[in-house]
Amino acid sequence: MIDILLSVLILTGAIFTFIGSLGLARLRDFYTRLHGPTKATTLGVGCLLIASAVYFSVREEGVSLHEVLVTLFLFITAPVSAHLLAKAALHLKVRSLVATPPDNDAPAE
Numbered sequence: 001m002i003d004i005l006l007s008v009l010i011l012t013g014a015i016f017t018f019i020g021s022l023g024l025a026r027l028r029d030f031y032t033r034l035h036g037p038t039k040a041t042t043l044g045v046g047c048l049l050i051a052s053a054v055y056f057s058v059r060e061e062g063v064s065l066h067e068v069l070v071t072l073f074l075f076i077t078a079p080v081s082a083h084l085l086a087k088a089a090l091h092l093k094v095r096s097l098v099a100t101p102p103d104n105d106a107p108a109e
Helices: 002-026 035-059 065-091
Strands: none
Touching: 002 035, 035 065
């Protein structure tokens, strides 16, 4: 039963990681490329880390908290870093395929 659960988690993690990497390589502008590593790849690596935690918790005595802590850290930092990258790109006026929203902080002319 554990083998089936681990296989499903590893296969799901590999598929999500592959889709995220493919999105990073194939999408056309910075903003759409940002979704690949921050959405799909985060879920893929999270599944792989959960599979590792389950495996080592079953194999050894006690719960394996290292992978759980890394997963938690990953799920917290990935959206924050994506937000900061997007804000920096907006500040630098990186070209996008769609129109950027108006700047509400700019003084009225």
